[in-house]
Amino acid sequence: MDFTYLNTLAGGYDREQVLHDLIHAYRHDVWDYAFSITRSVDLSDDIAQDVFLKVYEKLHTFRGEASIKSWLLRITRNVSFNRMKSGFFRRVLLMGEMREAGAGAPSAEKQAMDRLQTSEAWQLVLGLPVKQREVLVLHAHHELTQEEIAKLLHLPLGTVKSRLHHARLKLAERYRGGMKHEGV
Amino acid sequence: MREYNVDLEQALRRRPVPGKQVSISVESILAPRERTTAWRKRIIYAFAACAVVISVIFLSKDVWMSGSDMGTVPPHEGYHASNNEDNRTFPMKEKEATALGELQPDQEMDAQLAELDWNGFLEGSTKVAGLELLHREVINEDRQLLFMTRQGGDDYLYELLTVEIKKGQSEAYKVSTSFSAIPLKGPKTYEQQADNDWMTYNWGSFRNEDGHTIRFAFGFVLNERLTEVRFSNKAGQQESALQLSQSNGQRLWFKVLSSELSEGPITIEALNSLTGDLMLIETDGRIKHRYSKNVQNMNSFSALSQQEWREIASGALSHPYLEILNQVNMQDGSQMLLMVDDDRITPVQTYKIYVVNLREESKHDSNKIVIPSSLGVSANVNFADGSLAGKGNEFFHYAWGALYEHAFVFGFIRDAEVAKLQLMDPKGEPLDLPFMTNEQGDRFFVHYFPTNKSDAFDCTIQALDESGNVLS
Numbered sequence: 001m002d003f004t005y006l007n008t009l010a011g012g013y014d015r016e017q018v019l020h021d022l023i024h025a026y027r028h029d030v031w032d033y034a035f036s037i038t039r040s041v042d043l044s045d046d047i048a049q050d051v052f053l054k055v056y057e058k059l060h061t062f063r064g065e066a067s068i069k070s071w072l073l074r075i076t077r078n079v080s081f082n083r084m085k086s087g088f089f090r091r092v093l094l095m096g097e098m099r100e101a102g103a104g105a106p107s108a109e110k111q112a113m114d115r116l117q118t119s120e121a122w123q124l125v126l127g128l129p130v131k132q133r134e135v136l137v138l139h140a141h142h143e144l145t146q147e148e149i150a151k152l153l154h155l156p157l158g159t160v161k162s163r164l165h166h167a168r169l170k171l172a173e174r175y176r177g178g179m180k181h182e183g184v
Numbered sequence: 185m186r187e188y189n190v191d192l193e194q195a196l197r198r199r200p201v202p203g204k205q206v207s208i209s210v211e212s213i214l215a216p217r218e219r220t221t222a223w224r225k226r227i228i229y230a231f232a233a234c235a236v237v238i239s240v241i242f243l244s245k246d247v248w249m250s251g252s253d254m255g256t257v258p259p260h261e262g263y264h265a266s267n268n269e270d271n272r273t274f275p276m277k278e279k280e281a282t283a284l285g286e287l288q289p290d291q292e293m294d295a296q297l298a299e300l301d302w303n304g305f306l307e308g309s310t311k312v313a314g315l316e317l318l319h320r321e322v323i324n325e326d327r328q329l330l331f332m333t334r335q336g337g338d339d340y341l342y343e344l345l346t347v348e349i350k351k352g353q354s355e356a357y358k359v360s361t362s363f364s365a366i367p368l369k370g371p372k373t374y375e376q377q378a379d380n381d382w383m384t385y386n387w388g389s390f391r392n393e394d395g396h397t398i399r400f401a402f403g404f405v406l407n408e409r410l411t412e413v414r415f416s417n418k419a420g421q422q423e424s425a426l427q428l429s430q431s432n433g434q435r436l437w438f439k440v441l442s443s444e445l446s447e448g449p450i451t452i453e454a455l456n457s458l459t460g461d462l463m464l465i466e467t468d469g470r471i472k473h474r475y476s477k478n479v480q481n482m483n484s485f486s487a488l489s490q491q492e493w494r495e496i497a498s499g500a501l502s503h504p505y506l507e508i509l510n511q512v513n514m515q516d517g518s519q520m521l522l523m524v525d526d527d528r529i530t531p532v533q534t535y536k537i538y539v540v541n542l543r544e545e546s547k548h549d550s551n552k553i554v555i556p557s558s559l560g561v562s563a564n565v566n567f568a569d570g571s572l573a574g575k576g577n578e579f580f581h582y583a584w585g586a587l588y589e590h591a592f593v594f595g596f597i598r599d600a601e602v603a604k605l606q607l608m609d610p611k612g613e614p615l616d617l618p619f620m621t622n623e624q625g626d627r628f629f630v631h632y633f634p635t636n637k638s639d640a641f642d643c644t645i646q647a648l649d650e651s652g653n654v655l656s
Contacts, residue, residue: 016214023208031206032199041201048206053213057288061343061366119202121195140196154295168188175192 019056026069027052029142030076036137037080039126047083051076066151073142074152077134124171132167135160286471287346287363287388294362302349302357318428321400321440323392326351331402331438333430336366344402344436348390363388365402382407382454382463382476383437389446399446401425405435408490410462411555412455413437415445427545427553435490435553457555493554496521497542509620509628518543520590522630524622532624536562539594539630541587559585565626567598579647579655580605593645594630603650605629610642617645 027048034047054075062071118126125133138144138152146164150157296312304310305317306328314335321329327350334343348361365386384403392398401415405427413425425439441450449472454463466473488496488506497519499511510522518541525536538560545555567578576582579602582595597605597619607615619627647655 016210019210019213023210027206027208028199031204032201035200041204045206049208049212052208056213061364118200119195119198121192122198122200124192125196126200137196140193141200143197154299168193171192172189175189 015056015059018059019052022055022068022072023052026072029069030072032141033073033076033134033137034080036126036141037077037130037134038084043080043083047076047079050079050083054079066148069142070144070148070152073138073144077152121171121175124174125167128167128170132163132170135163136167136171139164287365287386289361289388289390290364293359294364297345297347297359297362300359302359303355306357316430318430318436319426319438323348323398327393328357329398329400329440331428331436333436342366342430342434344386344404346388346400346402346438361390382410383413385452385465385471385474396443397446398440398443400438400440401452402436402438405437407462408435408492409456409488410435410454411457411490411553412453413439414453414455415439415441415450416453417445417448417450419444421445429553458558488556490553493542493556496540497554507622509622510630512632514590514632516543516589518588520587520592520630520632522594522620522628524596524628526624532565532626534562534564535596535626536560537583537594537596537628539585539587539592541590543588557587559583559587561595563596565598580645582645584641591633591641592630593633593643595628597627597629597647599647599655601649602627602647602655604648604652606646606648607631608644608646 030051031044031048034044034051035041038044038047051072055072058075062068066074125136128136134153135149138149139146144152146157146160149155149164150160153160296315300312301310305312306320316333316335317330318333319331321331323329327348330345330347330349332345332347334345335341336343344365346363347359349357350360352358363386365384383406385401386403387399387401389397389399402425403413412427414422415425416422421442421444423439423442423445425437428436428438430436449466449468452465452467453461456462461477463476464474465471496508499508505525507524508521509524510520512520514520521538521540521542523538523540525538526532526534538558540556540558542554542556545553561575561581561583563575563581567576567581576595576598579599580595580597582593584591584593586592593607605617605619607617609615615631617629617631619629621627649655
């Protein structure tokens, strides 16, 4: 779906129609990115709902500097990190993880991943530190360029390249399937 | 040489949770109030019940003043519903007007603002490309409100930002609240886009530490004829907005309202120093009505833009109807001009003659706008005894006036036989007044008296022919 018309929106446009179009086109991208950050299905459901609420409220502020997809992913990132900073997330989710880990049992996260039939590749990615994880997900899953990632994350391009490189190296060591490829 | 796994990255193109269906409830987005939880609803109901009880108590004691007018107020005379921001018909506008202009704090703090070294930015040692600070409003020693513009992308020119910054324990300022508005988009100039409307209006509010609400408002000046933005309440309290300019010359206005004007209904007026109201916004906390005067209804003199006044001040005006016949720099830094506007009928039947004082308002360096003040008369070219327009006689027309500290007499010559005009002071000392000729060949005059000369209006004027005979 072409959303270039959003760049020239003036007052009086049909916000509801735009919202419907955006949900239809990007709900999976938003949810997947939220999931890659939070690693929680329930939280990602809530975040996706919140993201589109914010999009609806903030549609007039879309400046067209980045693509609509980048804009949505940026909102998703902000909402996700805000949720993770919230008391509820820290108190309920992280405490749950710590108890599981302390008991020597498989982590709640690992169990959840197994239940969700997440691929080996995704399981490995979700095990990376969030800084490397989100760069790799944005690049490999959401197919953003390194420049777009740098803009979205407000990072220097060199930092993005570096994080991407380290994430790839880590995963290449751990991934059992597939072919290795030379070069970066 | 380094290695990475292509297949892994291809596997990542698939979704992390295959088959996961993401459902978004559009209804709850479009009706945000329904998203409240049952617990919140209970709290809201409890507050509502309290409010009802309090209202009943007030009403029963007959102390409640019912000043609310929920009916449709007809547009004020001379105004039309503003077509800035939308072109909807009045009933539609009435329905949606409350939403116009109101800003909510940005919940997701902009990373550029969140990470900025504000102390450095305020000192000028930290520069941010495209971010321009226009005004600092000091709330107290730990808090400031900053009004800024941020350069935008191709589809809009500038974003207006109001940011509240607070000092942390380290004495470093951190941004605590930000409000953002992009009132106008697109490549057109502001005036074109606003269809000759006068200004944009955005407002927001935040809670002060003492519990009071502080309301602020800001916007673009869309039409250079606007010289003042004024706020008032029903108690008659008035405050004017700061007039600011970006480095590129674009004018803006900004105002942090006093506590008296931060609560309750207020009226916002866009004003021209010569004609008065250009635009009127009525609020009852939120925007209720918005009307604009049509620029086509203004005469050529009062509809001069700021740009045109600046050109006049620099002596570079080229105007189809107005002629500048005399321009003098005064000691107080202002200029006095004699300007003539004809009635655009050939031959000319009537002249409008103006003496104009031009001064730059310069309370702030970035706030220099030209404020014109004028005194004008209409005069028939041919003298008709008993005519209201005729002040003077068949030989010349004249008027006395004063603007600020400057007293003057001005007029034009009716009869070609007049060779000299003499100003006689109270002691009978004559002073010859020089003539200035307009494009039609008619002769005009103006004389400025020395500052604070109290007997200026006791002077008399007489016309003489070539032989020195007094004609009047």
